[in-house]
Amino acid sequence: MSVASRTAPLASRLAALPPGQVDLHTHAIDPDLPDIGQQHEGAFPVVRRTAPDRAQIFMDGRLYREVDDRCWSAEARVKDMDAEGVAAQIVSATPITLCHGEPVDGARALAAAQNDFLSQLTAEAPDRLFAFGCVPLQDPQAAARELRRCVRDLGFAGVEIGTRAGDLELTDPAFIPFFRAAENVGAVVFVHPVDRTLDPRLARLKVGFGLDMSAETAAAAAGIVTSDLLEEVPGLRMLLAHGGGTLPSALARLAKGQRMAGDTDPERLATARARQLWCDSLTYDVPALRLAAERFGPGHVVLGTDYPFDAREQPAGAVLREARDKGAARANALGLLNPG
Ligand SMILES: [Zn+2]
Numbered sequence: 001m002s003v004a005s006r007t008a009p010l011a012s013r014l015a016a017l018p019p020g021q022v023d024l025h026t027h028a029i030d031p032d033l034p035d036i037g038q039q040h041e042g043a044f045p046v047v048r049r050t051a052p053d054r055a056q057i058f059m060d061g062r063l064y065r066e067v068d069d070r071c072w073s074a075e076a077r078v079k080d081m082d083a084e085g086v087a088a089q090i091v092s093a094t095p096i097t098l099c100h101g102e103p104v105d106g107a108r109a110l111a112a113a114q115n116d117f118l119s120q121l122t123a124e125a126p127d128r129l130f131a132f133g134c135v136p137l138q139d140p141q142a143a144a145r146e147l148r149r150c151v152r153d154l155g156f157a158g159v160e161i162g163t164r165a166g167d168l169e170l171t172d173p174a175f176i177p178f179f180r181a182a183e184n185v186g187a188v189v190f191v192h193p194v195d196r197t198l199d200p201r202l203a204r205l206k207v208g209f210g211l212d213m214s215a216e217t218a219a220a221a222a223g224i225v226t227s228d229l230l231e232e233v234p235g236l237r238m239l240l241a242h243g244g245g246t247l248p249s250a251l252a253r254l255a256k257g258q259r260m261a262g263d264t265d266p267e268r269l270a271t272a273r274a275r276q277l278w279c280d281s282l283t284y285d286v287p288a289l290r291l292a293a294e295r296f297g298p299g300h301v302v303l304g305t306d307y308p309f310d311a312r313e314q315p316a317g318a319v320l321r322e323a324r325d326k327g328a329a330r331a332n333a334l335g336l337l338n339p340g
Contacts, residue, residue, distance in 0.1 A: 020087030022333035025304025030117035040106030070308035074124035092132040092160035100165035107136035144181035158188030163220035217245030243283035280304025
């Protein structure tokens, strides 16, 4: 019997959660991640342990990030969660490892290995840790298969994807079967920018973290709310990282552009379609959080912290508390994860 099959179904695990916050934006990495590049063509992450509780992630031959055992120890995570009143974390891969622009064979192997790791990690604390899995998005059919494995076999709540797959945008018709698969199995699709695909100009200006991550999410989401994707897949539950990036402040202008192009149906305007999306609270700022809640709808904002990385909000939920959220984010999270 596999580890995952010993755990209860997602819905009953969520129903039994202790009191506290539900954090949908946290990351992990396997300190013993297989070196996919040894077996397959392409540029894939290499992880090296430097101590029992420390490791380094290399990407494209360069050190990308030093990490510690909070990335792979359920015990370390639960200790921090208890200290900050977090009932549950939904754990997803470290975004730079998504590798949606690399050759398909390696991407398939990498996604499967990361999902097996996430399954083991969450099974160590099945009442507190949940997962968004990985998919080889550049192969939409394989991505749909891996998504179904994540949800049906491993008990995950959904999957994490980047903002594009190589040159393919999320609005490309090739992805409709993938999004329909997510709709069919009730998987949340968490969209997270990848700092490997960022604009070199913004990197030179040293605003990659501050602006480009936000702009990258907004570009993908702007494409979605000005396309027919959400009409094609009306049950899609898509969660945008970082408060939707810069999308909330761009929506009125996007809608004006649609009207100027002759699209006057109020239901098709970006401002209306944005209310079908969800965002996390990781804005570091109450006014930005309030604008996101205004644009996506107050029921569509959930806690996200980027635990355990340097970008994390600490303590978890600080901005929600400052905005007097009073527990709505937890109810929103449970409604998104398990709409019943
Ligand atoms: Zn993140």
